[in-house]
Amino acid sequence: MIMDFIDGPFWYFSLIVFFSGIIWNMGSIVFALSKVDLSVSRGSAVSGAIKTIFTRFAADKGMAPHIRLQIIAGYMFHLGLFALLFFAAPHILFLEEHFLGFGWTPMPHWAFIIASEFAFLGLLILWLHRILNPVSRLISTADDHIASILTFVVMLTGCLALLESFTALRLLHRFSVELFLIYFPFSRLMHAFTFIPSRAFTGAWFGRRGISS
Amino acid sequence: MSDRLERGLNTLRAQIDTKVKSYFSSCVHCGICAEACLFYTETQDPRYTPIYKTQPLHKVWQEEYTFWGKIGKKLGLTKSFTEADLANWEELVYDGCSMCGRCSMVCPVGIDVAYIIRKVKEGLAAADYSPEGLVGAAQRAVEIGSPMGIRLKALKAQIKHVEADTGLKIPMDVEGADYMALLSSMEIINFPEYIEALARIFKQAGVSWTLCSEAFEATNSGLQIGNSKIAKLLLERVVAGAEKLKVKNVISPECGHAYAAIRWDGPNWLGKPYNFKVVHILELLDELKKSGHLKTSGKETARLTFHDPCQIVRRGGVEAQPRHLLESVAENFVEMTDHGRMNWCCGGGGGVSANERADELKLKAFNRKKAQLDELNVETIVTACANCRLVMEEGLEENEMDIPIIGLSELLVEYLVEDK
Numbered sequence: 001m002i003m004d005f006i007d008g009p010f011w012y013f014s015l016i017v018f019f020s021g022i023i024w025n026m027g028s029i030v031f032a033l034s035k036v037d038l039s040v041s042r043g044s045a046v047s048g049a050i051k052t053i054f055t056r057f058a059a060d061k062g063m064a065p066h067i068r069l070q071i072i073a074g075y076m077f078h079l080g081l082f083a084l085l086f087f088a089a090p091h092i093l094f095l096e097e098h099f100l101g102f103g104w105t106p107m108p109h110w111a112f113i114i115a116s117e118f119a120f121l122g123l124l125i126l127w128l129h130r131i132l133n134p135v136s137r138l139i140s141t142a143d144d145h146i147a148s149i150l151t152f153v154v155m156l157t158g159c160l161a162l163l164e165s166f167t168a169l170r171l172l173h174r175f176s177v178e179l180f181l182i183y184f185p186f187s188r189l190m191h192a193f194t195f196i197p198s199r200a201f202t203g204a205w206f207g208r209r210g211i212s213s
Numbered sequence: 214m215s216d217r218l219e220r221g222l223n224t225l226r227a228q229i230d231t232k233v234k235s236y237f238s239s240c241v242h243c244g245i246c247a248e249a250c251l252f253y254t255e256t257q258d259p260r261y262t263p264i265y266k267t268q269p270l271h272k273v274w275q276e277e278y279t280f281w282g283k284i285g286k287k288l289g290l291t292k293s294f295t296e297a298d299l300a301n302w303e304e305l306v307y308d309g310c311s312m313c314g315r316c317s318m319v320c321p322v323g324i325d326v327a328y329i330i331r332k333v334k335e336g337l338a339a340a341d342y343s344p345e346g347l348v349g350a351a352q353r354a355v356e357i358g359s360p361m362g363i364r365l366k367a368l369k370a371q372i373k374h375v376e377a378d379t380g381l382k383i384p385m386d387v388e389g390a391d392y393m394a395l396l397s398s399m400e401i402i403n404f405p406e407y408i409e410a411l412a413r414i415f416k417q418a419g420v421s422w423t424l425c426s427e428a429f430e431a432t433n434s435g436l437q438i439g440n441s442k443i444a445k446l447l448l449e450r451v452v453a454g455a456e457k458l459k460v461k462n463v464i465s466p467e468c469g470h471a472y473a474a475i476r477w478d479g480p481n482w483l484g485k486p487y488n489f490k491v492v493h494i495l496e497l498l499d500e501l502k503k504s505g506h507l508k509t510s511g512k513e514t515a516r517l518t519f520h521d522p523c524q525i526v527r528r529g530g531v532e533a534q535p536r537h538l539l540e541s542v543a544e545n546f547v548e549m550t551d552h553g554r555m556n557w558c559c560g561g562g563g564g565v566s567a568n569e570r571a572d573e574l575k576l577k578a579f580n581r582k583k584a585q586l587d588e589l590n591v592e593t594i595v596t597a598c599a600n601c602r603l604v605m606e607e608g609l610e611e612n613e614m615d616i617p618i619i620g621l622s623e624l625l626v627e628y629l630v631e632d633k
């Protein structure tokens with residue numbers, strides 16, 4: 001009964017919430033009419049926007065030594081998670097069967113282990129930094145902690161679910177993913193999408209002033 | 214709800230645009246922006262974290278635009294917005310932020326934090342939570358025409374001195390001139406050498422220019438306090454002056470925020486483009502140098518560095534020009550470790566220097582500049598903003614550092630080739 005619910009209606013419900021939430025949020029940002037800047041531009045807003053979307057993947061040279069921990073842990077977590085999400089064999093199979101109709105070569109088992117270690121360690125360091133560093137402790141909210149915990153649970157149950165013989169573990173993973181998907185559009189997890197318009201807005205602003213940002 | 218709270222809240226609500234929505238929903242609270250802010254690095258007080266300074270606007274956004282915020286408000290689970298939300302942030306925003314925009318260069322998700330802080334100022338100013346010093350400056354600017362209370366009479370007196378020293382006529386109210394020069398009050402009172410530099414360079418380069426008796430003040434206290442109405446009113450005077458004299462260009466002086474106001478914000482406050490061009494004095498000097506109209510001979514041998522005024526360089530885009538000019542007249546020009554678009558502020562921008570309450574904090578923040586200077590061991594500092602210059606002079610004196618500061622236009626004029 002519960003199994004049918006998790007694999008059936010609740011799964012579709014979470015997908016609907018996830019996609020409609022993202023479309024709504026992103027639509028209200030991307031399609032909102034922004035004011036036209038009437039000052040005479042010195043450079044191109046469009047190329048500034050495009051550049052900044054990419055340049056902010058790297059930290060400023062002078063800043064890097066002061067934020068080394070966040071950079072390393074941030075990259076470990078995001079790259080690890082990306083690899084797990086799109087290159088773990090069960091995920092590829094799932095996407096092929098349910099959505100895409102085609103698959104690609106999964107990463108080997110040793111790469112899976114490294115990716116999970118990166119993702120777990122990265123997330124843990126970031127979360128410890130969040131609660132121990134006076135700055136991030138002051139500015140963090142309940143939402144940040146809930147998002148971290150949910151992500152952790154999804155990853156943990158995902159690793160456990162690899163022991164495919166236990167349906168209960170696979171179901172637990174599915175269920176945690178569903179909670180994650182439902183929470184996503186209402187939380188800061190949205191940064192996974194909104195970072196693009198944010199960087200673009202800033203890049204455009206600086207770009208028309210002829211400043212690389 | 215009190216009147217001032219309502220005014221503040223309504224103004225904050227009106228500040229929430231698409232950019233703000235995108236920025237707030239992207240912030241991952243990583244705290245990286247703190248490391249870019251001199252008020253945090255020099256005090257280690259987490260309250261000076263840039264994004265923390267935007268809390269009042271964040272709270273309004275959360276309550277009115279987010280799912281959880283709306284639910285919390287409906288169920289009475291979130292504390293409602295109070296005057297304390299404004300009062301407690303006045304010091305953080307006005308004393309602890311020079312609007313330098315360095316935080317906006319480092320945020321991994323691309324948030325222009327300074328853009329949001331500027332909007333918070335609007336809310337605070339509307340609710341009368343602004344420091345006395347800035348309120349007074351804005352009032353003087355509106356009533357007298359200058360934040361320092363400088364009247365035309367005082368300018369004319371300074372002009373007389375300059376004319377006597379140079380033997381040159383300072384043109385006033387010349388209709389149809391190519392360029393109308395603006396000045397900051399600080400230049401008029403503290404650094405009239407700037408007026409002299411303009412007169413000598415323009416005479417030599419054959420530039421047709423003028424001052425305007427009805428619009429000589431370039432600074433804009435409305436921008437500093439965060440009151441767009443005052444900002445617009447002050448700007449309109451400049452525009453009226455330029456239109457009356459039918460000039461083709463307006464020159465923004467060696468003043469950071471004046472450039473931001475006139476060059477970039479102005480047309481947006483007015484709601485229409487200008488019918489003249491705005492150039493920064495360094496842009497014009499660089500053009501004159503390149504075209505051969507400005508000739509210099511000899512070079513300064515002292516080891517010197519350039520302090521980039523934030524609003525001219527990082528947020529204004531005039532980065533290469535001062536370097537071209539310096540290289541043409543200085544043999545020993547060295548850069549600070551973080552320079553150009555990543556330069557550290559002097560600590561007194563954004564109205565901080567006009568706010569006496571912030572004096573101690575401003576001097577603390579200056580320690581960042583001190584550390585940069587200590588690394589270089591220079592004999593002279595060159596800059597292009599009268600406010601930076603005064604703030605740094607104060608900081609150097611406080612730290613018993615004997616380094617002279619000079620404006621870039623003045624340095625150039627020392628090596629100007631002049632007809633005898």
Ligand code: SF4
Pocket residue numbers: 239240241242243244245246247264319320321322323324326
């Ligand atoms: S650096 Fe950007 S994402 Fe991080 S706390 Fe500051 S504003 Fe937020």
Ligand code: SF4
Pocket residue numbers: 249250251252262263266309310311312313314315316317326327330
């Ligand atoms: S604008 Fe400058 S002073 Fe203000 S918060 Fe950002 S880095 Fe700090």
